[in-house]
Amino acid sequence: MPILDRKLLADLKSAKIQHLRSGGGDAMFWPGRTPGSHRVxxxxxxxxxxxxxxxxxxxxxxxxxxxxxxxxxxxTAASL
Known part of the structure; x- marks a missing residue:
């Protein structure tokens, strides 16, 4: 599904650039958390x-x- 919202695209691009493993083909976009904490x-x-x-x-x-x-x-998103 294409993302057409320019603000959302800019935010996603910024998040990807700030990613600790930016440019890595196997870098997960949604990382896990350290058990027992909220640390990424x-x-x-x-x-x-x-x-x-x-x-x-x-x-x-x-x-x-x-x-x-x-x-x-x-x-819901698909129906809307």
Whole structure:
């Protein structure tokens, strides 16, 4: 899906340039976190379960939304 928003493209480009392993073909865009902290660790993969538990589920509660899956956001975006 093409990204057409110029601001978003600029932000993504900036994030990629600032990436510790910028230019590396195998550099992960979404790095993991050091266990027990929120420190970014580029040697670890992004853990969906931790994201869901620590960030996504609490955000749904604060927004007073029913439980949905992260994948459901993709379907919503496609429908919109």
């Amino acid at each position: 660790d580029y040697d670890r993969v992004w853990d969906v379960a931790t994201f869901r538990h620590n960030y996504f589920a609490p955000a749904l509660v604060r927004a007073q939304l029913s439980a949905i899956r992260v994948h459901d956001l993709r379907h």
